Amino acid sequence: MSNSIYDGRAVINGLRVSAQTGLTFDCISPVDGRLLAQVSRGAQADVDAAVAAARTAFEDRRWSGMAPAARKRVMIKFADQLLAHADELALMETLDMGKPIKYSRAVDVNSAANCLRWYGEAVDKIYDEIAPTAATALALITREPMGVVGVIVPWNYPMIMAAWKIAPALAAGNSVVLKPSEKSPLTALRLAELALEAGLPPGVFNVVPGFGPEAGSPLALHMDVDCIAFTGSTRVGKQIHVMAGQSNLKRAWTELGGKSPNIVFADCPDLDKAVAASVGSIFFNQGESCNAPSRLFVEASIREAFLERAVALMPSYAPGNPLDAATVMGAIVDETQLNNVMRYIGLGQSEGASLLAGGQRVMPVAGGCYVQPTLFAGVTADMTIAREEIFGPVLSVLSFTDTADVVKAANQSVYGLQAAVWTRDINKAHGVARALRAGTVHVNQYDEDDITVPFGGYKQSGVGRDKSLHAFDKYTETKTTWIRIDSPV
Numbered sequence: 001m002s003n004s005i006y007d008g009r010a011v012i013n014g015l016r017v018s019a020q021t022g023l024t025f026d027c028i029s030p031v032d033g034r035l036l037a038q039v040s041r042g043a044q045a046d047v048d049a050a051v052a053a054a055r056t057a058f059e060d061r062r063w064s065g066m067a068p069a070a071r072k073r074v075m076i077k078f079a080d081q082l083l084a085h086a087d088e089l090a091l092m093e094t095l096d097m098g099k100p101i102k103y104s105r106a107v108d109v110n111s112a113a114n115c116l117r118w119y120g121e122a123v124d125k126i127y128d129e130i131a132p133t134a135a136t137a138l139a140l141i142t143r144e145p146m147g148v149v150g151v152i153v154p155w156n157y158p159m160i161m162a163a164w165k166i167a168p169a170l171a172a173g174n175s176v177v178l179k180p181s182e183k184s185p186l187t188a189l190r191l192a193e194l195a196l197e198a199g200l201p202p203g204v205f206n207v208v209p210g211f212g213p214e215a216g217s218p219l220a221l222h223m224d225v226d227c228i229a230f231t232g233s234t235r236v237g238k239q240i241h242v243m244a245g246q247s248n249l250k251r252a253w254t255e256l257g258g259k260s261p262n263i264v265f266a267d268c269p270d271l272d273k274a275v276a277a278s279v280g281s282i283f284f285n286q287g288e289s290c291n292a293p294s295r296l297f298v299e300a301s302i303r304e305a306f307l308e309r310a311v312a313l314m315p316s317y318a319p320g321n322p323l324d325a326a327t328v329m330g331a332i333v334d335e336t337q338l339n340n341v342m343r344y345i346g347l348g349q350s351e352g353a354s355l356l357a358g359g360q361r362v363m364p365v366a367g368g369c370y371v372q373p374t375l376f377a378g379v380t381a382d383m384t385i386a387r388e389e390i391f392g393p394v395l396s397v398l399s400f401t402d403t404a405d406v407v408k409a410a411n412q413s414v415y416g417l418q419a420a421v422w423t424r425d426i427n428k429a430h431g432v433a434r435a436l437r438a439g440t441v442h443v444n445q446y447d448e449d450d451i452t453v454p455f456g457g458y459k460q461s462g463v464g465r466d467k468s469l470h471a472f473d474k475y476t477e478t479k480t481t482w483i484r485i486d487s488p489v
Contacts, residue, residue, distance in 0.1 A: 008039030011192035013053035014202025020045040030098035030331040031322050033367030042210030047218040050206040054148045054175035057203030064145050064173035068124035075120025078198040082113040094322045097184040098331030101323050112163035118451045119167040138483040143476040145173035147226040150219040154232045155181035155333050156288040162188050165229045168471040178207045179216050183333050185209040227251040234460045253464035253474045257389040258417030261410035262293035266301045268422035275309040281446040283317045283373045287393035291418040297406050300399045314357040319370040331369045338369040341392030348385040354378040381409050407435045416458030420446045
């Protein structure tokens with residue numbers, strides 16, 4: 001542990017603890033290859049201990065029994081703690097997964113804090129219901145916390161993805177066991193400490209780092225976990241649903257992959273804006289976003305003008321040192337993911353797409369994991385890069401001439417997370433948006449967002465919605481209490 005920069009031990013029942021096996025794994029920075037921490041390699045025994053702590057905390061009502069206004073105060077203080085430690089958390093996030101420090105600080109920390117605060121504020125503003133029954137009965141419809149919620153989050157937005165899950169789960173009165181990705185576990189561990197400092201009782205929020213098969217699977221299979229919430233690949237999401245069924249039929253909520261179509265019609269109101277948003281959104285966070293608009297459909301009549309402007313923008317997204325405040329594209333999370341991105345770039349070339357820009361590994365910082373932003377034109381719907389989620393800075397451009405055809409092509413995907421339409425025709429915008437099978441459809445912009453709107457997808461992009469008041473539905477049970485009334489008059 002002496003060579004580590006950060007404490008990588010788990011947080012269980014309010015304490016920092018090593019894995020019961022004593023095993024650790026190295027957390028390596030993709031920025032420059034440095035060792036950040038030796039992280040506890042959680043396994044079944046550690047998950048059991050965390051679940052037991054969460055169950056005890058739930059049953060003795062140290063959190064679930066608090067008045068909503070009291071839980072609100074703790075949640076808001078938790079959010080304040082993130083902002084008070086914003087520079088520390090931003091640096092940790094950048095070193096751990098490679099994103100530019102300007103975005104770690106301005107986006108990730110602020111968004112996570114806002115999420116915690118918003119759900120904290122909502123706690124004492126959600127009312128239960130009385131059903132419109134006959135006068136001979138009083139039917140109460142109440143929300144109750146589920147109990148122990150297991151959470152498994154990915155490596156691309158470690159703080160934000162954790163906040164989207166733990167904020168509504170905790171606000172509703174549940175206890176939580178969080179398994180962060182082994183690729184970026186550090187901020188999750190720090191969040192657990194900050195939650196304790198904010199007044200969250202020990203045992204209510206536990207963090208067990210480790211690998212999927214060793215820590216994630218035991219959590220999904222655990223017979224004393226009432227709900228499992230997962231964000232990650234569709235492949236693993238399917239396994240989560242199977243495990244939920246194999247165990248205690250726990251509720252399973254999965255936010256999964258995407259291959260989002262971005263459709264630019266010739267009558268888009270501002271071609272420069274469409275180009276900038278299309279390029280900026282795919283290369284933001286190094287393309288490591290489930291909702292990245294990686295399939296770009298451009299109407300044939302403006303194709304050449306669009307591509308000319310897009311290529312001109314590519315140098316502005318050249319990878320740089322993530323610790324430099326001027327950098328807008330940082331490092332890929334690790335060598336494994338970098339190699340996967342390079343494999344897809346090779347497939348694009350071998351299958352006949354035209355590589356207009358990028359496609360090479362670069363090294364702005366020695367020892368790091370960097371790849372140029374990559375633009376393919378001449379892509380057809382049957383090519384691998386047009387069908388599979390790459391999770392890297394690779395943009396595939398397809399052209400079209402007919403509205404019905406492009407809607408059909410856009411919907412020909414196993415995914416349905418997000419989509420976009422660029423047109424000045426309000427009828428076309430509404431018609432295409434309704435026809436697209438996606439959880440969110442953007443019109444004349446991409447990726448504008450707010451905590452008040454739900455996030456999730458159709459088809460194999462997952463089950464359930466994060467964000468907004470709808471997220472409470474995932475972490476509460478709805479109970480009907482039927483009271484017979486014998487009227488005395």
